[in-house]
Amino acid sequence: MKRLMLTNQAIAQGAWQAGVRVVSSYPGTPSTEITECTAKFKEIHSEWAPNEKVALEVGIGASMAGARAMVCMKHVGLNVAADPLFTAAYTGVGGGLVIVVADDPGMHSSQNEQDSRFYARSAHVPMIEPSDSAEAVAFVDWAYRLSEQYDTPVLLRTTTRIAHAQSMVELGERVEVPLKEYQKDAPKYTMLPAHAKGRHLVVEDRENRLKADCLSFPQNRVEMRDAKLGVVCAGAVYQHVREALPNASVFKVGMVYPLPIAAIAEFAQKVDELLVVEELEPFIENQLKANGIACHGKDLFGLQGEITVAHILNKVLGKALPTAAKVPGRPPLLCAGCPHRGVYYVLRKLHCVVNGDIGCYTLGALPPLSAVDSVVCMGASIGMAHGFKYARPDAKNVAVIGDSTFVHSGVTGLINAVYNHSGITLVILDNRTTGMTGHQDHPATGKTCMGDPAPQLDLEALCLACGVAKVDVVDPYDMAACEAVLRDALADSRERVVIARRACIMKERVLDAKPLSVSDCRGCGKCLGLGCPAIVKSEGKAVIDRTQCVGCKLCKDVCPFGCIGE
Amino acid sequence: MNILIVGVGGQGTLLAAKVLGEYATLRGDEVKLSEVHGMSQRGGSVVTHVRYGKQIHTPVIWEGGADVVLAFEPLEALRYAHFLAEGGRVLTNQTPLPPMSVATGLAEYPDVDAQLDAVKVPATDLALAAGSIKCVNMVMLGALTRLLDLDYDTMRQAVQNSVKKALDMNMEAVRLGYEALK
Numbered sequence: 181m182k183r184l185m186l187t188n189q190a191i192a193q194g195a196w197q198a199g200v201r202v203v204s205s206y207p208g209t210p211s212t213e214i215t216e217c218t219a220k221f222k223e224i225h226s227e228w229a230p231n232e233k234v235a236l237e238v239g240i241g242a243s244m245a246g247a248r249a250m251v252c253m254k255h256v257g258l259n260v261a262a263d264p265l266f267t268a269a270y271t272g273v274g275g276g277l278v279i280v281v282a283d284d285p286g287m288h289s290s291q292n293e294q295d296s297r298f299y300a301r302s303a304h305v306p307m308i309e310p311s312d313s314a315e316a317v318a319f320v321d322w323a324y325r326l327s328e329q330y331d332t333p334v335l336l337r338t339t340t341r342i343a344h345a346q347s348m349v350e351l352g353e354r355v356e357v358p359l360k361e362y363q364k365d366a367p368k369y370t371m372l373p374a375h376a377k378g379r380h381l382v383v384e385d386r387e388n389r390l391k392a393d394c395l396s397f398p399q400n401r402v403e404m405r406d407a408k409l410g411v412v413c414a415g416a417v418y419q420h421v422r423e424a425l426p427n428a429s430v431f432k433v434g435m436v437y438p439l440p441i442a443a444i445a446e447f448a449q450k451v452d453e454l455l456v457v458e459e460l461e462p463f464i465e466n467q468l469k470a471n472g473i474a475c476h477g478k479d480l481f482g483l484q485g486e487i488t489v490a491h492i493l494n495k496v497l498g499k500a501l502p503t504a505a506k507v508p509g510r511p512p513l514l515c516a517g518c519p520h521r522g523v524y525y526v527l528r529k530l531h532c533v534v535n536g537d538i539g540c541y542t543l544g545a546l547p548p549l550s551a552v553d554s555v556v557c558m559g560a561s562i563g564m565a566h567g568f569k570y571a572r573p574d575a576k577n578v579a580v581i582g583d584s585t586f587v588h589s590g591v592t593g594l595i596n597a598v599y600n601h602s603g604i605t606l607v608i609l610d611n612r613t614t615g616m617t618g619h620q621d622h623p624a625t626g627k628t629c630m631g632d633p634a635p636q637l638d639l640e641a642l643c644l645a646c647g648v649a650k651v652d653v654v655d656p657y658d659m660a661a662c663e664a665v666l667r668d669a670l671a672d673s674r675e676r677v678v679i680a681r682r683a684c685i686m687k688e689r690v691l692d693a694k695p696l697s698v699s700d701c702r703g704c705g706k707c708l709g710l711g712c713p714a715i716v717k718s719e720g721k722a723v724i725d726r727t728q729c730v731g732c733k734l735c736k737d738v739c740p741f742g743c744i745g746e
Numbered sequence: 747m748n749i750l751i752v753g754v755g756g757q758g759t760l761l762a763a764k765v766l767g768e769y770a771t772l773r774g775d776e777v778k779l780s781e782v783h784g785m786s787q788r789g790g791s792v793v794t795h796v797r798y799g800k801q802i803h804t805p806v807i808w809e810g811g812a813d814v815v816l817a818f819e820p821l822e823a824l825r826y827a828h829f830l831a832e833g834g835r836v837l838t839n840q841t842p843l844p845p846m847s848v849a850t851g852l853a854e855y856p857d858v859d860a861q862l863d864a865v866k867v868p869a870t871d872l873a874l875a876a877g878s879i880k881c882v883n884m885v886m887l888g889a890l891t892r893l894l895d896l897d898y899d900t901m902r903q904a905v906q907n908s909v910k911k912a913l914d915m916n917m918e919a920v921r922l923g924y925e926a927l928k
Contacts, residue, residue: 345805419804489808502828512790
């Protein structure tokens with residue numbers, strides 16, 4: 181049976197067909213749907229781990245016990261999981277272990293556009309890259325065969341345009357792979373220096389074998405057409421190149437690390453000009469140049485953003501690149517009724533420096549709220565607020581983090597802030613879900629990835645156990661209460677936590693409220709400062725779009741003239 | 747056929763793309779779709795790519811490569827107009843949704859009519875007539891069916907196969923869109 185399928189769904193299908201038993205991941209665009217899809221297969225234990233490091237450790241453990249395991253994350257998640265990755269490269273595997281990493285060139289939903297291919301090279305782990313949904317299924321199967329044959333974790337890389345593209349997939353059946361027998365093998369699995377020295381040699385030998393063997397892997401293939409131009413490419417870019425330059429000869433790279441250098445050198449001999457088209461860093465190009473193969477690529481295509489068919493037509497064939505009309509931007513917004521809005525409004529009113537974090541609530545940085553001063557990475561808000569406070573003891577700064585992000589990597593920052601005593605105030609925006617990635621459960625929601633009930637992590641007790649002086653819980657719709665609690669916390673020299681708790685409006689429509697409307701607006705614009713998508717300025721006056729308004733009443737609270745009501 | 751579906755997060759571009767993918771599959775074509783999830787869903791500008799035909803390589807439509815820009819909001823039609831191929835057409839919902847900068851009076855909503863030759867549909871009104879503002883996407887699919895002379899019955903079948911909720915209302919929305927372009 182054939183089906184039109186998202187590549188992320190196809191990767192899940194591939195994992196199921198390959199007999200995978202354990203999947204552990206942390207949500208991250210554009211990788212999230214893989215684990216949501218594996219969770220639908222009863223043969224696979226799928227779970228949301230609190231972060232990518234734990235997820236990979238779960239994968240390593242399951243693999244060591246003999247099961248095929250998969251771990252999925254976005255590119256920045258691999259930074260978090262890098263510690264176990266580099267040593268899992270030494271231990272190798274029991275059952276096959278595949279790590280899916282999704283890069284985001286162009287930053288559709290990310291804070292940077294790092295190139296994960298370098299992790300493969302640094303950790304000496306093979307990395308493969310499919311070009312569409314059907315190939316993703318085949319590559320997952322290949323990844324497990326590689327993993328077990330070469331005794332190594334395998335990285336499977338996608339990018340947004342692969343992960344979130346749909347094409348036809350031929351569905352197959354699951355092949356049950358028996359658990360590999362477990363035998364204690366300390367020199368392989370216990371990485372103390374004496375053992376690791378031996379394993380490092382194994383890693384080097386493995387990579388040398390892979391470098392030789394990859395020359396004949398059919399997934400690295402030559403497509404000879406016109407010999408004037410030869411293009412080396414992989415992943416989504418392969419599809420763009422085929423579209424833009426249908427007559428060009430192509431070396432399609434299926435394994436991006438180790439690169440089949442000698443095979444590409446042979447291809448280079450057959451074409452007049454060798455062009456490398458790759459997004460982000462010149463990862464392939466520099467390796468070819470280092471091996472004396474004349475080629476170019478980054479002279480035409482920069483380091484930033486995605487490459488499209490139009491870019492290739494422009495750079496290679498000189499076709500003009502159409503220019504976009506200049507129109508007002510439309511960045512994403514906090515939803516109408518979003519519980520984060522009231523907290524940001526109060527923080528703005530109190531002139532706080534806000535050390536923010538990663539999630540929907542990052543959007544509080546945009547006008548008109550403009551309430552966030554910094555965003556770096558998952559969990560950074562708390563460490564940064566602590567450092568900021570040390571450098572400027574008089575600063576009125578707060579750390580703002582979501583519930584899922586706090587569990588991911590915020591709690592260690594809080595332990596540090598108490599241990600090294602800076603007296604920061606931490607606001608946890610607890611909307612009872614992982615919002616931005618599409619409402620995944622986490623340890624504090626009381627439900628697992630597979631929908632089963634789970635013990636609910638008690639955030640108040642956790643913060644108190646970290647040693648903070650006081651934890652207050654407020655309803656973010658009650659701005660007066662938020663303001664009172666925040667003023668009190670900011671005046672305190674001890675570490676304080678304020679949990680602003682209300683479920684994400686997109687997940688639970690908890691309000692029993694009617695949409696509001698404006699009468700006799702005086703045009704002061706106060707309500708517009710909330711940045712609510714349901715409020716529009718029309719002929720100098722505020723108008724509420726009743727199809728969007730959920731009746732949270734924040735605008736009613738900020739209107740100084742009482743013009744807003746049901 | 748390269749159809750770029752543009753709109754505002756929440757208007758249902760993903761579902762519209764799914765229906766078009768199903769339509770093309772029912773017609774026996776190769777189909778590829780490209781979409782973006784995450785950040786862009788929160789009321790931001792969204793774009794979904796639908797490509798179908800005998801052989802499709804990239805799922806991503808390029809600047810200068812779209813046969814149709816199917817816009818659920820006029821400003822978004824203008825934003826993505828440079829994706830049109832020569833001879834390509836714009837089909838847009840005529841009801842504007844002002845972005846935050848316009849809503850708060852910091853920017854002006856552009857005169858789309860003056861800058862863009864587009865076929866317009868009162869899709870928001872028709873969606874409300876069908877029963878919900880949420881079926882603007884289905885009205886636009888109905889209008890697209892007429893514009894491109896697609897097979898109406900196959901499109902209805904595609905909607906039936908793809909839409910899980912409120913099928914009757916969605917079918918009515920498709921019909922109203924189809925009739926609107928007579």
